[in-house]
Amino acid sequence: MVEEAVNKPVLELQNAIGFGGTVPNGLKxxxxxxxxxxxxxxxxxVRDLATNKQEFLSGHSNTISAVAVSKSGKYIASGQxxxxxxxxxxxxxxxxxxxxxxxxxxxxxxxQDLAFSTNDKYLVSxxxxxxxxxxxxxxNLETKEAIxxxxxxxxxxxxxxxxxxxxxxxxxxxxxxxxxxxxxxxxLPNRKIRPTDISTGQTKRVIRCLTxxxxxxxxxxxxxxxxxxxxxxxxxKMQTFGPEKHPFSLGICSxxxxxxxxxxxxxxxxxxAVVQGPNKRFKRTSKCVKVxxxxxxxxxxxxxxxxxxxxxxxxxxxxxxxxxxxxxxETCHHGPVTDLVFPTNCPELYVTSSKEDIRIWDAxxxxxxxxxxxxxxxxxxxxxxxxxxLIVSGWTDGRIRLFLPESxxxxxxxxxxxxxxxxxxxVFSDNxxxxxxxxxxxxxxxxxxxxxxxxxxLHDLHxxxxxxxxxxxxxxxxxxxxxxxxxxxxxxDLNVDKPxxxxxxxxxxxxxxxxxxxxxxxxxxxxxxxxxxYWESADGSLIRELDASSTGAINALDVSSCGSFxxxxxxxxxVKVWTYDRGVxxxxxxxxxxxxxxxxxxxxxxxIVSVGMDGSIIRWKMPGGxxx
Amino acid sequence: MDQEENIYNLIPREYIRPPKxxxxxxxxxxxxxxxxxxxKQAQKTMGPPKEVVRQPAEFLKKNEKHPPLPEKKEFxxxxxxxxxxxxxxxDEKPVMGMRTTKNFITQNAVQNIMSVAKRPxxxxxxxxxxxxxxxxxxxxxxxxxNRKDYGEVxxxxxxxxxxxxxxxxxxxxxxxxxxxxGAMEQLSDEIRQHIxxxxxxxxxxIHREFQGLSVMTDTIPKKSRKERMxxxxxxxxxxxxxxxxxxxxxxxx
Numbered sequence: 119m120v121e122e123a124v125n126k127p128v129l130e131l132q133n134a135i136g137f138g139g140t141v142p143n144g145l146k147x148x149x150x151x152x153x154x155x156x157x158x159x160x161x162x163x164v165r166d167l168a169t170n171k172q173e174f175l176s177g178h179s180n181t182i183s184a185v186a187v188s189k190s191g192k193y194i195a196s197g198q199x200x201x202x203x204x205x206x207x208x209x210x211x212x213x214x215x216x217x218x219x220x221x222x223x224x225x226x227x228x229x230q231d232l233a234f235s236t237n238d239k240y241l242v243s244x245x246x247x248x249x250x251x252x253x254x255x256x257x258n259l260e261t262k263e264a265i266x267x268x269x270x271x272x273x274x275x276x277x278x279x280x281x282x283x284x285x286x287x288x289x290x291x292x293x294x295x296x297x298x299x300x301x302x303x304x305x306l307p308n309r310k311i312r313p314t315d316i317s318t319g320q321t322k323r324v325i326r327c328l329t330x331x332x333x334x335x336x337x338x339x340x341x342x343x344x345x346x347x348x349x350x351x352x353x354x355k356m357q358t359f360g361p362e363k364h365p366f367s368l369g370i371c372s373x374x375x376x377x378x379x380x381x382x383x384x385x386x387x388x389x390x391a392v393v394q395g396p397n398k399r400f401k402r403t404s405k406c407v408k409v410x411x412x413x414x415x416x417x418x419x420x421x422x423x424x425x426x427x428x429x430x431x432x433x434x435x436x437x438x439x440x441x442x443x444x445x446x447x448e449t450c451h452h453g454p455v456t457d458l459v460f461p462t463n464c465p466e467l468y469v470t471s472s473k474e475d476i477r478i479w480d481a482x483x484x485x486x487x488x489x490x491x492x493x494x495x496x497x498x499x500x501x502x503x504x505x506x507x508l509i510v511s512g513w514t515d516g517r518i519r520l521f522l523p524e525s526x527x528x529x530x531x532x533x534x535x536x537x538x539x540x541x542x543x544x545v546f547s548d549n550x551x552x553x554x555x556x557x558x559x560x561x562x563x564x565x566x567x568x569x570x571x572x573x574x575x576l577h578d579l580h581x582x583x584x585x586x587x588x589x590x591x592x593x594x595x596x597x598x599x600x601x602x603x604x605x606x607x608x609x610x611d612l613n614v615d616k617p618x619x620x621x622x623x624x625x626x627x628x629x630x631x632x633x634x635x636x637x638x639x640x641x642x643x644x645x646x647x648x649x650x651x652y653w654e655s656a657d658g659s660l661i662r663e664l665d666a667s668s669t670g671a672i673n674a675l676d677v678s679s680c681g682s683f684x685x686x687x688x689x690x691x692x693v694k695v696w697t698y699d700r701g702v703x704x705x706x707x708x709x710x711x712x713x714x715x716x717x718x719x720x721x722x723x724x725x726i727v728s729v730g731m732d733g734s735i736i737r738w739k740m741p742g743g744x745x746x
Numbered sequence: 747m748d749q750e751e752n753i754y755n756l757i758p759r760e761y762i763r764p765p766k767x768x769x770x771x772x773x774x775x776x777x778x779x780x781x782x783x784x785x786k787q788a789q790k791t792m793g794p795p796k797e798v799v800r801q802p803a804e805f806l807k808k809n810e811k812h813p814p815l816p817e818k819k820e821f822x823x824x825x826x827x828x829x830x831x832x833x834x835x836x837d838e839k840p841v842m843g844m845r846t847t848k849n850f851i852t853q854n855a856v857q858n859i860m861s862v863a864k865r866p867x868x869x870x871x872x873x874x875x876x877x878x879x880x881x882x883x884x885x886x887x888x889x890x891x892n893r894k895d896y897g898e899v900x901x902x903x904x905x906x907x908x909x910x911x912x913x914x915x916x917x918x919x920x921x922x923x924x925x926x927x928g929a930m931e932q933l934s935d936e937i938r939q940h941i942x943x944x945x946x947x948x949x950x951x952i953h954r955e956f957q958g959l960s961v962m963t964d965t966i967p968k969k970s971r972k973e974r975m976x977x978x979x980x981x982x983x984x985x986x987x988x989x990x991x992x993x994x995x996x997x998x999x
Contacts, residue, residue, distance in 0.1 A: 466757045480758050487756050506753040523753035 129693060129707035129738040132725060133484045134158060134172060136450045136734030137432045141183060142231070142280075143327070143372060145415040145428035148213065149191035154426060156434070157182035159711020159732040162196050164216060173216050174709060177209050181711065181732070183246075186232035193219060193259065195241055197229020208232065208243055210259065220262040225249045231281045235288045240304070242291050244270060244281040252278045254293060256304055256311060266309045271298040282328040284351075292351075294325030294339050301337070301351060316349050318356045323347060329373040329381075336396060338381060340370030346381065348396040360400035361393060372416040374425070382425065384413030390427055390437065390444070405442045409435055411452075432733060449486045451477070455729035457500045458716040465720040469509060470729055471497035476511055478523065481720065481727070481737065490526045492519065498541050503549040507568075510552060512540025518554060518564075520571060530571035536560060544589040544598060551576075551614065553598055555586025561600055561610065563617060577617050581608055588631045592638050599641050599655070601629035607643050609655060621658030625651060630673050635698070636681040644672035650686060650696075664701045666694065674717040674728070685726055687714030693728045695741060705741045710734065925996075933995040942989045949982040 136158035138144055146155040154165045160182055162175040175194070183206075184197040194211040206229050208222040228246030235242070241257040255267035270278035276296025284290040289304040293313075300313040323341040330337055331348075336357070339347040344365030348357045368386025375381055379395030380403070390413060392405040411431030418425045427435045427444070432452040435444040453473025460468050467487070469478050473496045478488040492513065499512040502523070509521040516539050518532040536556025544553045552564040552573075559582035565574045584604035591598045591612075597620065601607045607623040627645035634641050640661065644650045648671060652661040666672050670689025677684040677698065686694050693707030693714055712732035719726055719740075726738040772778075800806075823829065868881035881887050890896060956975045963969050989995075 461753050464754060464757065467753065469753075478753070478756060480756075483758070485758075487758075502753055507751060509753070522751045524751040524755060 126703055126706045127741070129695065129705045129726070129741060131174065131707070131709050132737040132739050134163065134174070134709065134734055134736045135448075135479070135484050136163075136730075136732070136736075137428065137434055137448055138182060138732070139411070139414055139428050139430045139432035139452060141185065141414065143415040143417075144182070144185045145417050145426055145434060146185060146187045146194075147417040147419045147426055148187060149189065151420045154434075155185065155187055155194060156428065157185055157196065158734050159730065160198065161709065161711055162194065162211070164194075164213075175209075175211050175216060175218075176709065177218050177221070178207065178711075180206075184229045184232045186234055186241075187213075188234035188238045189236050190238050192238055193234065193241075195232045195234065195243075197225075197232050197243060199228045199246075202227060202248065206246075206249075208241070208257075210241065210262075220259075222257055222262070222264070224255055224264055224267065225253070230279065233281045233283045233291060235283045235291070236285055237288050239288050240265070240283075242281050242283060244278060244293060247277050252295075254278075254281065254302065254311065265304070265306070266311055268311050268313070271295060271300070272315070276324070279324075279326050280328050282330055284330050284334045285332065286334050290334070290351075292328055292330070292337055294328050296324045297322065299325060299339060299347075299349065301354060314354050316354050316356065318347065318349075321347070321356070321359060323359075324369075326369060326371060327373050329375050331375055332377075338373055338375070338396075340373045340383065342369035344369050344385065346370065346373065346383070346393065346400045348400075358396055358399055360396075361402050362399065364402060366391070368412060371413050374416045374418055374422070376418075377421050382416055382418070382422070384416045384427060386412040388412060388429065390416070390435075392442075407437075407442055407444055409433070409444050449477075449489075450735065451475075451733035453496070453733060454712070454731040455715050455733055455735065456496065456498050458718050458727060458729045458735075459501055460718055460721050460727075461502045461506055462504045463721045464506075465722040465724045468718070468720075468727055469500055469502060470735060471500040471511060472733065473497075476500055476509065476521065479735070481725070484735075484737065488523070488526055490521050490528070492528075498539065499543040501543045501545050503545050504547050505549050507549070508566075510543055510545055510566075512536075512543045512554060514539040516540060516556070518543070518552070518573075520566070530566070530573060532564065532573045535562065535564075538585075542586050542589040542600065544591045546591065546595045547593065548595065551595070553589050553591065553600075553612070555582075555589050555600055555602075557585040559583050559586060559602060559604065561586060561589070561608075563612070563614070576614065579610065579617060579619070581619055581622075582606065584628075587629060588633075590633050590641075592634060597638075597655075599632050599634065601632035601643055601645070603628040603630075603645075605629065607632045607641070607653070609641070609658065621655070623651075623653050623658050623660070625660070628671075630671060631675045633675050633677055633684075635677055636679055642675060642677065642684065644675050644686060646671035648672060648688075650675065650701075662701065664696070666696075667692070670713065673713060673715055676718050678719050678723060679721070680723070685717050685719060685728075687717035687728050689713040691730070693717055693726065693736075693738065695726070707736070707738050709736050931997045933997055935993075938989060938993075938995060942986060945982055945986045945989065949979055949986065952979050952982065 138157040141157050144157050148155055152167055154167055156163055160178040160180055164173040178198040181199050182196050183199045186195045191213055194213055195208060197208045198206050200206045205223050206225050206227055208229055210219040212219040225245035227248040230244040230246045233242045241259055243255050245253045252270040253267050254270045256265045258265050270293055275298035278293050278295035278298055281291060281293045292301045299316040302311045302313050304311050323343055325339040325341055327340040334351055337349045337351050341347060344367060345359050347359040350357055366385035366389055370383055371386050372384035373381060380392050383391050383393055388409045388411055390407050392403045393400045394403060409429060411429035413427055414430050415428040416425060423439050425437050432450045434448040436447045437444055451472035455470050455472045457471040458468060466481050467478060468481055474493060475489050475491040476497055477486050480487055496514045497511050498514060501510050509523050511519050516534055516536050518535045518540055519528050520530040521528055535554055538557035540554055541557050542555035550565060552566055554562050561579040562575060563577040565576050582602040582604055584602055586600050586602050588601045589598055596612060598612055599607055599609045605624060605627060607629055608619055609621040611618050611620050627647035629643050629645040632641055632643040639655055641653045641655050642650055648667045650664045650666045654661060666686055667688045667690050672686050672688045674687035675684060681698055683695060683697050691710040691713060694703050695705040696703055710730040712730040714728050715731050717728040723740055725740050729735050869878040870881045870886055871878050952975055959972055963972055
C-alpha cells in the first residue's frame, strides 16, 4: 500500500467530512485559537476555523484513540489502537510544519490517553487495558526517548482511564480510573515516577476525566456516577463531591475549568452545563443545554468565551459562553457509510446512507442539507429517481422506504420487500419501476405509483443463492446486471411482462460491485479476490482481469460517463483511478482511515467522492489530463 | 404539493436580491406643482397665521412651559448643628507628620479641677434589694409650682396690711379726738386762699414798683428804698411759701 502510493501520483484531497466523535477528548482547539484539531479514523485533521481549510496528519496505521495538544501549541500528540499483541504508536506532530516530529512506540494495543507537561518538556502516555493492565510512560520530548514507565494502578484496582498534567509543575501529573486516583511525581535524576494514592474513603467512583484547577491546588475528577470529586493536591485528601442533588445522567465525560471558579461539564446524556466551584459543592447553575448524543470532548477557545463540543454522534457544536446556545459546526455519519449516490446530472449534491439515517450534502461546501432518520435501522442502499422527486432507500429491516427529498416525509413503505433485508436498489429511468436485491438472494421488480403512493410487486427472480450486493441498470431499462456474494453476476432481461436471465458471469469470488461501461457492451465487476474483471455483456465471456489491490477486497467501482477511466475503492483504504482501456492505475487517493465503501465520479467529472466505513466522506479533485 | 418537491431544489443557490420597484411618484404631482408656481400664496387660502411662529433658533426647550423649580439646596437635617461630625472612614489615614500641641494630661486635670461636682441623682428605692427609680417623675417629691396657693400673696401679708391700716385709722381717730378736745380753730380753705392771693397781690405791687425803680442807685435814699423793697418782697415770698406749704393750718389761741 505504501510503495504503491509512492510510485503513483496522488489524488488531491479537496475536503473531508468526518469527525471521530467516539475518541474521548479528541476534539481540541489549538492555543492559537484559530485551528480545530480532531481525529478522523487514523488521520488527525487540523482545520482552520476562519477559512475551513483542512490539513491532514496521516501516519497512523489504525484508528486514533487519543489526541493531545501541548499548552504552547507547538506539538500535537496522537495515539492509536492496533491489533492484539502489537505495539501501538504515539506520533508527536510539529504544529508549525504539520509534519511528524517523532514516533514513540512502547505501549501495547492501545493508547488510552495522552498529556503534555506544561512547558512541553515531557509527554505522559497511558496505555490501554491490554498494555499489561495499563501503564504510564513519561517521554522526554527533546531527546524523543522514554524516561521511565510504571504500572498505572495497583493490581487490585480497575482500569485507569485518563491522565492529566499539572498546570504549573512540569514534574507532576495525575491519573484516574476505576477505584484508582493517583498523583505522580517525576524523579528525573533517578528516572522514576512515584505515585501517591488518594483515598476517597467511602465514596467509590469510576473516574472518567480529570482536570487540574488553576494554581494546581485542586484536582477535579469527573465520574461515571455523574458527579465531580475534588481532591487537594498538596494533602492528597478528598475535599468534596457534587452536585449531590441532580448528578449528571450517564456520567461526566468531559470537564473544563473556566477562568472563574466555575467548571464546564459534558455528560453522557448530551448535557453541557456549568457548575459552581468546589466551595459551592459543584452546584448546578442555570447554564445547561442538551445536545444529541453523548458529549465526548469539550475544548475552550482561548479563555473560554467560546468553546467546542464533540459528541459521539460525530457532531461538533460551537457554543458562545454568553448565550450558551449550541451551533452545529460539523456533522458526519457516526456509522459506516453504506451507499453514495449523485442525483442525475447534478454534481452539486450527493446523498449518503448510513446507520439510522440518509443525508443530503452540498458537495462544494461539504454542508449537510437534509437528514432523514429512521431510528435503530441501517440504510443499506439509496437511489434517487431521475426526475428527483423521490429518494428510494433499502433498509436492513427488509423494507423499502420512499422519501420526499425536501420535507423528508416518508411517503410510502414497501414492507417485507426482502425478508433478510434490502441490500441493493436501482430505479428505472421512467421513475415508475424499481429493482431491488435482498440479502437472501432475491431480485424483485416493483412498480411504484404516485398520488397516492403505492407499490406493487411485479416479479420475483430467484437465481442468486446469496446476498445481492449491487444492481445496475442499462440506460434504456431493458437490462440490468446484479452481483452477488454467491460468486455470480447475472444479466437480466427486464421485460416488464416476463423478465428472464440472459447471462450468468461466474468467478471464484464474492462479487461486491458490478457496473456497465457507458457504451453498455461491457460490464466490469469486482469482489473479494482483489481483482477487477471485464465481461462481454452480450455473451457473458470474461475479457480480462486486473489485479486491483495487493491486500484488500474491492468494494466499489464507478465508470466515468465518457468511459475512458474508472475508479475503485477497496478494503485497503485506497481510492484508485484506472484507465479503462489499458487497465493502468493513474492516481491513488490516500486518506481514508477505514475500508472504502463506495466511490462515485461526480456527473460533471468535477470530482470523485468516496465514503468510508468509519463514516467519513472524502471529496477528491478530479485529476486532469488523464482522460485518454 | 409533493409534486413540487424535488431534490434539485436543494442545490444551494446564491441569493439574488430582487430589483427594487421604481420610486413612487404621485399622479397629482404636476397639479400640485402648477398650484405652487401658478400663483396661490399660502396666506390666501387659510388666512394669516393666528400665532406668530417661533424662529428656528428659539425652539421649544425642555421644561420651558413648566414653572421653574426652586434652586437646589443641599439637604440638611433639622438637627444638623447638634449632630456630631461624621466618624472618619476606616480607610482614612492621618496626614503624615501632623502633631497636636495640646497637652491632654494638663487639660484633663484642669478640666476636672474646675468642673462642678455632679449632683447626685434623685432616686428612690422601693424594695429591699435596692431597685432604684428616678424620683422626679414619680410624683413622690412635692413640687412647689403645683401648690394650690402658688403665686398668690400670702395670707399673713394681707393680715399685716389690715393691721397697719387699722392702726392708722385708730391713730387718726385719736388725733382728731385730741384736736377736737384741744379746740384749736382751723383756718378754712377760702380764708387761706384769700390770704395767699392778698400776699401775691402785695408782692406784685411791690414787684411793679421795684421794676419802676431807676437803673442807677446812685443815692442813699434810692439804695435804702431798693433794699427795703427787696426785703419786703423776700418776706412776702416767704409767707406765700409758708401758706402754700401747709394745707391745714390751725390757729392757736
